[in-house]
Amino acid sequence: MDLRILKQLAALAFLAVLVFRILHKWWFRVKYDWHLVPGPQGYPLLGNLPQTVSWDKPRAHLKLTEWAKEYGKVMKLDVPGIGRIMYLMDPEYIQNHITGYGAHGLPKDPVYHGFRLIYGPHGRDNIVTTSEMDDRWKATRKGASKAFSTEALKAVFPQVLKKVDEVAEIIKSSAAKEPVDIQHLLKRFSVDTIGLTAYKIDFKALQDEQCPVFESLMYCSSEMLASIANPLRGIVKRFFPMSKLAQECNRMYSQLHSQYDWVLKELRGRGEPAADDLSIGACLMRLKDPKSGAPLDDASLGSEVAAFIQAGSDSTSHTTMWILFVIAALPEVQQKIVAEMKDKSMFERLSDGSIGRFTYSDIASLSYLTMVTKEAMRMFPITPLGTARITTRDGERVCGYRLPKGTMISVPFHPLYHVPWLFEEPERFRPERWSNQAPQEKLNGDESCEKRGGAPRSFWSFSDGPRDCIGQRMALMVLHTVVAVLVAKFEIRLADRMGGWEGTTARQYIGMSLSIDGGMWVHFKPRGDAH
Numbered sequence: 342m343d344l345r346i347l348k349q350l351a352a353l354a355f356l357a358v359l360v361f362r363i364l365h366k367w368w369f370r371v372k373y374d375w376h377l378v379p380g381p382q383g384y385p386l387l388g389n390l391p392q393t394v395s396w397d398k399p400r401a402h403l404k405l406t407e408w409a410k411e412y413g414k415v416m417k418l419d420v421p422g423i424g425r426i427m428y429l430m431d432p433e434y435i436q437n438h439i440t441g442y443g444a445h446g447l448p449k450d451p452v453y454h455g456f457r458l459i460y461g462p463h464g465r466d467n468i469v470t471t472s473e474m475d476d477r478w479k480a481t482r483k484g485a486s487k488a489f490s491t492e493a494l495k496a497v498f499p500q501v502l503k504k505v506d507e508v509a510e511i512i513k514s515s516a517a518k519e520p521v522d523i524q525h526l527l528k529r530f531s532v533d534t535i536g537l538t539a540y541k542i543d544f545k546a547l548q549d550e551q552c553p554v555f556e557s558l559m560y561c562s563s564e565m566l567a568s569i570a571n572p573l574r575g576i577v578k579r580f581f582p583m584s585k586l587a588q589e590c591n592r593m594y595s596q597l598h599s600q601y602d603w604v605l606k607e608l609r610g611r612g613e614p615a616a617d618d619l620s621i622g623a624c625l626m627r628l629k630d631p632k633s634g635a636p637l638d639d640a641s642l643g644s645e646v647a648a649f650i651q652a653g654s655d656s657t658s659h660t661t662m663w664i665l666f667v668i669a670a671l672p673e674v675q676q677k678i679v680a681e682m683k684d685k686s687m688f689e690r691l692s693d694g695s696i697g698r699f700t701y702s703d704i705a706s707l708s709y710l711t712m713v714t715k716e717a718m719r720m721f722p723i724t725p726l727g728t729a730r731i732t733t734r735d736g737e738r739v740c741g742y743r744l745p746k747g748t749m750i751s752v753p754f755h756p757l758y759h760v761p762w763l764f765e766e767p768e769r770f771r772p773e774r775w776s777n778q779a780p781q782e783k784l785n786g787d788e789s790c791e792k793r794g795g796a797p798r799s800f801w802s803f804s805d806g807p808r809d810c811i812g813q814r815m816a817l818m819v820l821h822t823v824v825a826v827l828v829a830k831f832e833i834r835l836a837d838r839m840g841g842w843e844g845t846t847a848r849q850y851i852g853m854s855l856s857i858d859g860g861m862w863v864h865f866k867p868r869g870d871a872h
């Protein structure tokens with residue numbers, strides 16, 4: 342074909358695309374209110390990706406918080422690879438329409454499906470990833486919730502104590518004047534603890550540097566999050582299978598899946614669980630498919646088993662790390678915890694190393710520690726980007742705006758906790774701001790709408806509504822036990838190399854949970870004044 346005609350055809354095609362885009366933009370503006378939602382200006386084609394993306398250590402939560410302070414309670418971003426995202430910083434709206442009570446919540450965004458591979462090779466949904474609150478989710482949620490009753494928690498409490506004591510021994514045996522990286526240590530602790538409490542399996546991650554469950558879980562979790570935050574990673578893995586990144590990913594995912602297979606075989610090998618066994622493993626083994634009434638097949642059960650290991654480990658370890666950071670950095674907070682424990686004669690009982698001489702109820706009675714926990718979880722929410730839902734109807738109104746079907750509605754915890762219209766002096770650590778609740782209610786993490794007299798929620802770290810964290814009572818029990826035991830046995834001080842409060846917080850980034858680049862280094866000095 343003649344070059345002139347080719348040029349004319351190309352110009353015509355370009356013009357057609359241009360006209361189509363202009364018409365589409367006009368139609369979109371008429372049909373929806375997306376252009377009215379405030380938010381930072383993005384780039385042509387790339388949207389807000391260049392402002393939020395990073396290859397290695399994502400810190401998008403800090404940028405979001407900055408923007409939230411500028412744009413207010415509702416804000417939008419356009420991120421190619423994820424789509425249109427509306428961020429809500431309005432507690433009342435979130436409670437009533439998004440995470441919702443009863444049947445009012447929106448379904449989870451399919452972004453969670455990106456997690457499926459971490460739960461097994463078959464890509465089966467589980468309690469964490471499923472979008473809808475369907476019969477299958479309801480049956481799992483109901484069956485598994487027995488594992489978090491007070492009776493069940495009391496039953497696993499000695500196992501938790503055993504592991505905490507192991508941590509204390511490791512700290513004691515480390516070189517006297519050297520600081521300890523508690524980020525590393527607590528990650529290992531929490532993998533062991535979830536193995537023991539949920540499945541009665543000691544993964545021995547605390548003892549074994551090369552523990553295969555630990556190694557692969559940590560790698561795959563951070564890789565999965567990094568790939569969601571940066572869609573370029575997914576492109577590299579898909580189109581360059583021989584790249585170092587793709588090959589390492591394949592190796593680690595198959596290691597992780599074979600470890601889950603092993604856990605499942607262990608559980609199956611034990612046969613029918615005893616009627617009084619309320620462990621997570623036993624509760625999952627009793628689950629039936631609501632459609633067929635048959636027990637779950639290996640792929641489905643394996644995915645649920647993996648979901649509890651993944652959901653229950655990194656979250657607990659990083660929350661504990663941030664609480665210990667606060668205690669190590671702020672001596673007056675540490676002194677108050679010591680005073681509270683002494684007041685309840687717990688300090689003496691714990692510090693002499695005798696496991697078994699304090700109880701679940703002792704832990705539940707620590708009001709000041711609970712306030713410290715909540716304040717640390719507010720300032721350093723381990724899932725800083727919060728939770729994500731999706732609109733299901735075209736033109737669905739959210740906060741008054743008509744939105745296209747499939748818009749992600751995000752409830753971002755870091756901005757929610759740091760905006761001045763919700764928290765006075767949000768950058769100051771003030772545990773007393775949580776002092777208006779009864780201790781037991783605080784330990785349970787139970788702030789149900791009814792108990793708050795209909796007032797909007799102010800503590801979101803375990804999310805809200807029917808899809809809130811099923812494991813929150815266990816998490817609080819575990820992390821309070823670690824903190825209580827370590828405070829009783831050691832004086833805790835932040836290592837100089839961390840650069841104090843500012844130096845440390847400047848190194849936060851989003852791993853699977855909110856992490857610290859380079860580790861969290863802390864000095865532990867055995868207490869001489871214990872008795």
Ligand code: HEM
Binds near residue numbers: 656723802812
């Ligand atoms: C301090 C520790 C923990 C924190 C901060 C935490 C936080 C959360 C949050 C925010 C959600 C909602 C996720 C979303 O909607 O995107 C969630 C869900 C969940 N968590 Fe936790 N979690 C913790 C510990 C645990 C533990 C120890 C377990 C189990 C042993 C657990 C099991 C789960 C499960 C299964 C879900 C999904 C529930 C559903 O969708 O029905 N979590 N958690």
